[in-house]
Each structure stands twice: as C-alpha cells, then as structure tokens.
Amino acid sequence: MRNLLAFIAKYNHWFLFVILEVICAVLLFRYNSYQGSVFFSSANVAAGKVYEFDAQAKSFFSLTKVNEQLTQRNLYLEEQVKELTERMVELTNDTNYTKRSQLEMLSSYKLIPAKVITNSINQRDNLITLDKGSDDGVRVDMGVACGNGVVGIVYMVSKKYCVVIPVLNSHSNISVSVDKRGYFGYLHWLGRRPDKAYVNDIPLHAKVLPGDQVVTSGYSSIFPPGLQVGKVLYVFKSLDGLSLQLQVRLSTDFSTLRDVCIIDDAKMKERIDLMRAAQDSIKPRN
Numbered sequence: 001m002r003n004l005l006a007f008i009a010k011y012n013h014w015f016l017f018v019i020l021e022v023i024c025a026v027l028l029f030r031y032n033s034y035q036g037s038v039f040f041s042s043a044n045v046a047a048g049k050v051y052e053f054d055a056q057a058k059s060f061f062s063l064t065k066v067n068e069q070l071t072q073r074n075l076y077l078e079e080q081v082k083e084l085t086e087r088m089v090e091l092t093n094d095t096n097y098t099k100r101s102q103l104e105m106l107s108s109y110k111l112i113p114a115k116v117i118t119n120s121i122n123q124r125d126n127l128i129t130l131d132k133g134s135d136d137g138v139r140v141d142m143g144v145a146c147g148n149g150v151v152g153i154v155y156m157v158s159k160k161y162c163v164v165i166p167v168l169n170s171h172s173n174i175s176v177s178v179d180k181r182g183y184f185g186y187l188h189w190l191g192r193r194p195d196k197a198y199v200n201d202i203p204l205h206a207k208v209l210p211g212d213q214v215v216t217s218g219y220s221s222i223f224p225p226g227l228q229v230g231k232v233l234y235v236f237k238s239l240d241g242l243s244l245q246l247q248v249r250l251s252t253d254f255s256t257l258r259d260v261c262i263i264d265d266a267k268m269k270e271r272i273d274l275m276r277a278a279q280d281s282i283k284p285r286n
Contacts (some may be wrong), residue, residue, distance in 0.1 A: 044197045051117045053132055055064060055258070107258045109224065110264035112136055114144075117161065121168055121194040121254050128164040132262060136172035141222060143263040149251035150174065150216060151260050162262075168194055168254055176219040176229050178208050178246075187229060187248070194254050195228065200242040208235050214248050223263065 008015065114130040132138050134157050142162050144151040152166035153174075164171055168189050176199055177184035185201040199214060211234045216224025230248040238245045 009186065026050065051129065052115075054128050054248050055115060055117045055131075056152055061097070067169065090268045096172070110137075112138060112264055114162075114260050114262055116257050116260065118255055119254065124191055125170055126166055126168045126254075127155075128165060128166050128211050128257070130260065130262070131160070131164050133158050133160045133162050137264060138262055139264075142221040142265075143186065144260050145223070145227055145263060146252055146257060146260045149230065150223065151254075153222055154261045155260065164255065166250070167197055167250060173191040174223070174229075175219045177225075178206070178232070179213040179226075181208060182204070183208065184219065184244075185246070187214075193252055196233070197250055199246040199248055200243065204237070204244060204248060206244055208232060208244065208246060210234060214246070221265070223266070 032174040059185040114132040118129040120126045125244045135137045138157050142154040154162050155165045156163040183202050183206040185199040216223040216227040228251045230250040232246050233249050234247040240284040
C-alpha cells in the first residue's frame, strides 16, 4: 500500500493530466454537435470493423459444418432438379425446356453475396447486420436468403452495411404457401424457440398435413416463389376458430448463419412504385 501511494505521489501530475484530458474530451464531444457527430461516426465505423473481424473468425471455424449443410442441400436440390426435368421432358417432349425456363427465371434476379456481421436469436425483435450496403447495390425491402431457405428482409441501408429484419422478429410478415397444395398465409415468429414459426390465415377447409413443405408464395414483391421456408409440424385451429394455424420447423439455422445472398429483383422497384401509385389513386380526396 505504501509503494502504491508513493507511486501516485511521484506521478501525480500525469494522473491529473489524464483526468483533465478525459474531462475535456467529454465536454467537447457531448456539447458540440459537429464534433459529437464526427466521434460517433468514427466509433460506428470502428465497431463495424471489429464486428466484421469477429464474424470472419467465426465463419472460418464453422466452415466444416457449413460445408456439410451445403453438401446435403446440394444433393437434395440435385434430386429435385433431376425429378422435375424428367417430368417436363415427358410432358413437353422438349429436352431443352427446363434449361430455357431456368435461364428466363434467373435473368430477372441478381444475387448479392454477403456475410453476417452481427446476429441475435434470443431477443423478441432480433436483427442481423450484413457487410453489404448501398455501394454494393443493396436497397431497402430486398429479400435475403441462404442455402437452406429464407432469412429476412432488408430494413435499413448505409454505404457499407445493411440491417435485416429476419424471420426471428415479431415484425416479420412473409407471404408463404403450402407447397403442392396451393394454400397461402403469412409467416410469423412468436418468440421463444429460434427453429419454429407459425403460418396464419390458412382456410379451415384446407387439407394440410404434418410433413408438408412451406415455401415463399411469390405474391409479394420481395421473394420469388418457391424458396424454402420450412416443414409443417402441427396443424390446429386459430384462437378465433376462423382459420387454421400451422407450426413450422424453419429450414434456416439462424444460430450458425454466416453466408447469405441478397436478392436483387430488377422488376421489384417498378412493381412497388406501381402498387404505391395505385394505392394513392384510390385514396379519398377532400
């Protein structure tokens, strides 16, 4: 204790200098708007770089599991493509029909690869930060997906980063349908478990069974139709008894999410602008 006091007494002028510098910095950045904005902007950039480095490290150490998932997904997709191709050849007697259809469908979409910088799964309103922004062509309301299925929708965009509202967010509302049955509803997450969500507004007369696949409906301007969402676990009536509710096991594992693709639909902006113009035109005028 005596040595500590002697050390403080010997270098007291340095301690006083540091304390005064801290006080000056606080007064400068807190009570001057310009200096404060510069400080917070720099802090945000530095924090973004730290998060990016952390995400890259986690991505490196999880490559084995990610590769296993991609291999399994590729095998599943290859089997689907093979089966669908054989059916189309039987129906059309045209061996190039499937290839032409795929090229036509993909020609209107541009995929922007991105990496997850920050992610949470244990909040009521989780958010995801990606390392792509407006400089990379990202816009608000773009859909985000990964190799296993739907991830979410772009909510905010800066020059280098964007924030995504994932499926695991109480404000998420994605139009989906039951594959091969034609019934559609809206996907919601009620919290608690990150691997389960619910589809509402399914008609009471709908014939939906556990094991049915749930995919994007294509009725919105965000996701193309047919993207994987999950598998039906349970079917039960809604609380008001007017519709069915489906419990769905999500195909996307948000706890290991690292690499995603942002879906840039060249026709999306035109459709959104047209819809907004139509909504404005039918508003009552004073």
